[in-house]
Amino acid sequence: MTEHQKDRFATGVIYFLVGIVVILLAGILGNILINGLPHLSWHFLTSESSDFQAGGGVRDQLFNSVYLLILTTIISLPIALGAAIYLSEYARDNWITHLIRSTIEILSSLPSIVVGLFGYLLFVVQFGFGFSILSGALALTFFNLPILTSNIEESLKGVSATQREAGLALGLSNWKTIRGIVVPAALPGIITGVVLSGGRIFGEAATLIYTAGQSGSLVDYHNWNPLSPTSFLNVMRPAETLAVHIWKVNTEGIISDATAVSAATGALLVLVVIIFNLSARYFGNKLYQKLTAAK
Amino acid sequence: MENLSPAFITTFEASERALTTEHLDVLYGGTIQKLFDTSLQFKRNSITALIGASGSGKSTFLRSLNRMNDTVATVNGKIMFHGLNVNQANINVYELRKSIGMVFQKPNPFPKSIYDNITYALRADGEKNQQKLATIVEESLRAAALWDEVKDKLNQSALALSGGQQQRLCIARALALRPEIILLDEPASALDPVSTSKLEDTLKQLREKYTMVMVTHNMQQAARISDYTAFFHLGHAIEYDTTTNIFTNPQGAITEAYIQGSFG
Ligand SMILES: Nc1ncnc2c1ncn2[C@@H]1O[C@H](COP(=O)(O)OP(=O)(O)OP(=O)(O)O)[C@@H](O)[C@H]1O
Ligand SMILES: [Mg+2]
Numbered sequence: 001m002t003e004h005q006k007d008r009f010a011t012g013v014i015y016f017l018v019g020i021v022v023i024l025l026a027g028i029l030g031n032i033l034i035n036g037l038p039h040l041s042w043h044f045l046t047s048e049s050s051d052f053q054a055g056g057g058v059r060d061q062l063f064n065s066v067y068l069l070i071l072t073t074i075i076s077l078p079i080a081l082g083a084a085i086y087l088s089e090y091a092r093d094n095w096i097t098h099l100i101r102s103t104i105e106i107l108s109s110l111p112s113i114v115v116g117l118f119g120y121l122l123f124v125v126q127f128g129f130g131f132s133i134l135s136g137a138l139a140l141t142f143f144n145l146p147i148l149t150s151n152i153e154e155s156l157k158g159v160s161a162t163q164r165e166a167g168l169a170l171g172l173s174n175w176k177t178i179r180g181i182v183v184p185a186a187l188p189g190i191i192t193g194v195v196l197s198g199g200r201i202f203g204e205a206a207t208l209i210y211t212a213g214q215s216g217s218l219v220d221y222h223n224w225n226p227l228s229p230t231s232f233l234n235v236m237r238p239a240e241t242l243a244v245h246i247w248k249v250n251t252e253g254i255i256s257d258a259t260a261v262s263a264a265t266g267a268l269l270v271l272v273v274i275i276f277n278l279s280a281r282y283f284g285n286k287l288y289q290k291l292t293a294a295k
Numbered sequence: 296m297e298n299l300s301p302a303f304i305t306t307f308e309a310s311e312r313a314l315t316t317e318h319l320d321v322l323y324g325g326t327i328q329k330l331f332d333t334s335l336q337f338k339r340n341s342i343t344a345l346i347g348a349s350g351s352g353k354s355t356f357l358r359s360l361n362r363m364n365d366t367v368a369t370v371n372g373k374i375m376f377h378g379l380n381v382n383q384a385n386i387n388v389y390e391l392r393k394s395i396g397m398v399f400q401k402p403n404p405f406p407k408s409i410y411d412n413i414t415y416a417l418r419a420d421g422e423k424n425q426q427k428l429a430t431i432v433e434e435s436l437r438a439a440a441l442w443d444e445v446k447d448k449l450n451q452s453a454l455a456l457s458g459g460q461q462q463r464l465c466i467a468r469a470l471a472l473r474p475e476i477i478l479l480d481e482p483a484s485a486l487d488p489v490s491t492s493k494l495e496d497t498l499k500q501l502r503e504k505y506t507m508v509m510v511t512h513n514m515q516q517a518a519r520i521s522d523y524t525a526f527f528h529l530g531h532a533i534e535y536d537t538t539t540n541i542f543t544n545p546q547g548a549i550t551e552a553y554i555q556g557s558f559g
Binding site: 160162163165166167168169170171172173176180181184185291292293 | 420472
């Protein structure tokens, strides 16, 4: 083969490989949407799920998923940000730091079912939170923290050292340099980290089966008192999410339209993740533009 | 072994000195010595060029002056500023760095608007008066000879400026803190010839109010704009004199060899 032929051959192979990836992804996505979308209806989105008959919806599951995502992000983002700032800006290069990094790496590949069982033992049983949104959010925080922390750490490290020098040379303290210059400059990467972990949280089932529980309790969307047991905001109530619902309908469910319900729920899950992704990027970019005057 | 003892080091009256180092040693990691026994006096309202081959310790010396080496090196010896040795643990380095500003080799504006680049440090320091901030922005940009080019786009990102403009913005940013001394580490090495000559004009104008110490690899540049020149070799200050003397009548054999381009 001549150089030219080799080059064309290699290029061909690369196109072929990327083609496989694209076809696979498009196939999965298309399959989920084609099977699910026809079953998605306003009625499906706004009515309660049913345990016995056909025709139930996923109103509560949808709300629970979003609520858990928000709660988990509120709990894990500040912790992850703090830990990432420590690791990237303050930690010395010694064995303690190495230990912390290895621990984070190991934890980030922990199977979610293990996190679920751990959450069950600690939050549900030991702390007595029971099967609840709180237990679920805490377990998801465990699940989420390692990856979120290393994502944020990576994006902080991506900010050029000359930026930190510039801040220090202006008489800014380390902290002011980090807060005012490094973190804003790393914002796009941080947002990507939040978006990715949001997708993972949203699709997570195994962790939640043992912590947030399955049975959707009676929820009153007009009761704004978070302390009331029937309020939709109450964090002590058990809550089934969309992903758990899919699992349940397909394993324990006895409804006759199980296939349709799980297909529709799957499509809904994908749609919500896409919406979350786009809107997080939109607002993140707005914030970034505000902080950096970037266009 | 070459003779690394100083060939000639000029001195100034106490009243003329803006900054003085006495027996400055810098040891990276506390053990690897890269600067030896350097005692130089910098004259007020003048530009001093630091020249020497790559690795001769110019940046090492310069970065010690505003304590930017604190985290990576041990710096022994005195740095006298207003009669005070500022190379001591109890000195507030944040305040010191406002008086001794620094401009780096590669322009490093913040990814913020031009306006915020200049005001960020002031605001972080608690300055809230918008009127005052606006005045300082204009003054600093004028002093850095950038005002006319950017006055209509103060709210645009500094990253959209050209490299030369960015570097002058970095100077303006340092000026906003009202420093007395400005340290510059090869400020023009990333710039094209036109931007370089603009930058040089700016520095010459700033001499009226500020004392500048500038590392440069460009001999012509040192000859063009500096009043005094210090030659570094292997971590030693070999010769320090008026720029004219250094370039036309160097005392040290190594200085002469370097000026003539024999090495470096
Ligand atoms: N942070 C550091 N840690 C350890 N050694 C360093 C560090 N910075 C510089 N050095 C070493 O100190 C010596 C002097 O370096 P310095 O950067 O001061 O040289 P320079 O004269 O500025 O050179 P150049 O013209 O290439 O910028 C070199 O041997 C360099 O490798
Ligand atoms: Mg240097």
